[in-house]
Amino acid sequence: MQSIYSRADRKLRSLLNSNLPNSYDFSIRATDEHRSAYPGRAADIFFSNQGKPVAKWLHYLPIYDQLLGSHIGSKVKMLEIGVAHGGSLGLWRKLLGDEAVIFGIDIDPKCAALDGDSGSVRIGSQDDPKFLRDVVAEMKGLDVVLDDGSHIGRHQRASLDVLFPLLGEGGLYII
């Protein structure tokens, strides 16, 4: 019988050898292979994106449908940590609809130019508790957090410590 390690190794190698795109293939043309590997509404939006680049692992796309599907068309209040080029805020807007309250935060002052495109953008660090509290106060509530910021553990922890308790009933925290 194969050990769990050799099975994991084989799986990893098959993924590495795959022709499927990775998160840096921002403007890939979706083939039938991609579409069948990554079905769903978030994937439809991602693959048809002609606008600002979105940096998402492709295998996350169906998971976003699963996690966010119940909020489509609602007044959900979503905060994304990490705005970059602004494409992911556009993805959330298209997925969730016009009623959603979408905020993004980023430490890079250049992202301020994206404020108002698909959501509100505020500039500050995810490890600054006062900044985070001020943003949530402005949002007047918080239902979903998606931490796609620095990817540094102590930053993720600092954000979690502040934001998790501010989530409303049934809230969702995605890192």
Ligand SMILES: C[S@@+](CC[C@H](N)C(=O)[O-])C[C@H]1O[C@@H](n2cnc3c(N)ncnc32)[C@H](O)[C@@H]1O
């Ligand atoms: C992976 S990119 C975000 C990608 C974007 N969410 C998307 O899907 O297209 C990470 C972003 O986090 C920002 N960032 C890095 N450190 C940060 C911090 N301490 N606080 C807030 N944002 C930070 C970077 O400036 C960068 O724009």
